Amino acid sequence: MSVTTPKGPQLAVLPAATGDDSSPKSQVLQPSGWPMPKGYANGMAAEGRLVVTGGVIGWDAQERLADGFVAQVRQALSNIAEILAEGGARPEHLVRLTWYVVDMDEYLTNLKELGQIYRAIFGGHYPAMALVQVVRLVEKAARVEIEATAVIPR
Numbered sequence: 706m707s708v709t710t711p712k713g714p715q716l717a718v719l720p721a722a723t724g725d726d727s728s729p730k731s732q733v734l735q736p737s738g739w740p741m742p743k744g745y746a747n748g749m750a751a752e753g754r755l756v757v758t759g760g761v762i763g764w765d766a767q768e769r770l771a772d773g774f775v776a777q778v779r780q781a782l783s784n785i786a787e788i789l790a791e792g793g794a795r796p797e798h799l800v801r802l803t804w805y806v807v808d809m810d811e812y813l814t815n816l817k818e819l820g821q822i823y824r825a826i827f828g829g830h831y832p833a834m835a836l837v838q839v840v841r842l843v844e845k846a847a848r849v850e851i852e853a854t855a856v857i858p859r
Contacts, residue, residue, distance in 0.1 A: 730858035731800055744820055745834035749800040751856035756792035760805065760850040761785050762842065774811045774848040775818055782826045785853045796827035798855040802834045805850040809838040812849075 734748030735741065761784045763777025764770045771780040786796060806812045812819070832854075842850050 749833045753856045753858040756794040756855040758788045758853045762847040777848050779822045794855040797830045799832040801854040803852045804836045805839045
């Protein structure tokens with residue numbers, strides 16, 4: 706009997722930071738030999754209860770949009786943190802964020818400030834992320850919409 710081994714990169718599974726029994730049981734998936742991503746993970750694995758958001762934009766509870774791209778990102782991420790909390794999830798339970806922006810250059814120009822905002826709201830936990838430029842969002846003045854998926858460990 707012959708055994709074949711799959712071709713392709715080896716996969717490193719890195720456990721998430723742990724501190725106590727209530728810490729997340731997620732794993733960062735980092736293929737061996739790949740460069741470490743900055744500000745996101747290539748992949749995540751987790752078991753538990755799913756908490757998902759719809760597309761969240763940068764408006765407040767009175768549906769007033771924040772002024773400008775960076776302010777809308779700050780508000781959208783804050784809104785996501787509130788939705789996660791409502792479902793019993795914390796930022797470290799995030800396994801995926803999908804960002805929809807109307808102007809990729811606006812995103813790239815503000816990377817440093819966006820990173821500071823992200824860390825202020827979610828700390829140093831970086832889930833798998835995707836960034837997509839779209840023609841427009843449902844709310845015409847919205848500059849960004851973000852979907853989130855979290856997994857609360859069992």
